[in-house]
Amino acid sequence: MEIERLTTLAEAVLFASGDPVETSRLALTLKISEKELIPIMEHLQERYTKTESALQVMRFSKSWQLGTRPEFAFVIREAMEKKRMQPLSNAAMETLTIIAYNQPVSKGFVERIRGIDSSSVVNSLVDKGLLEEAGRIDVPGHPIGYRTTPLFLRVFGISSLDELPDPNARQEDKFTGELDGYSEIETESEPIPPDTEPPEPIPESQEGTA
Structure with a gap:
């Protein structure tokens, strides 16, 4: 019908x-x-x-x-609360910092700076919506590049990358490792705004x- x-x-x-x-x-x-x-x-x-x-x-x-x-509503709140309780690890914060100040960069670039394999960390940040693919990098092998997302800006309370702290004197409170902003944004998807x-x-x- x-x-x-x-x-x-x-x-x-x-x-x-x-x-x-x-x-x-x-x-x-x-x-x-x-x-x-x-x-x-x-x-x-x-x-x-x-x-x-x-x-x-x-x-x-x-x-x-x-x-x-x-x-x-109760089960939705419980699920969202569990998600809010998950902080960013030190490895994730370090990876985010490297990419934020040098983007777009490849996983290899991140690994050269950190000195260890960073694929799982980068993939996790992509899953969280804080990083996204940014095409191919114009270097030998043309690896996939990664950059921060608009969600990254909202999570850390800045409106553009120009507002990132001075890399030589970063403010620790800007990048705390707690996904407070991230959890707040997730809550916006609840049924009734x-x-x-x-x-x-x-x-x-x-x-x-x-």
């Missing part, structure tokens, strides 16, 4: 976005009107309700989002555009 197809498409868009999707944008993507979108979203919520899914459809004034049901009004769970039949 057409409603099933449209419901699945809407779910895919919302899931991939992660953030609220404007009603007009979602309707345009599905090639339907904003009024026609409402029963589609209600049908998606019915799917979740029938299967006792942890997910729910959240309706804001002008947008829609997928989130988790309130009764699962703290700086928005609580959404209206579906179904709550309301007429008019969302």
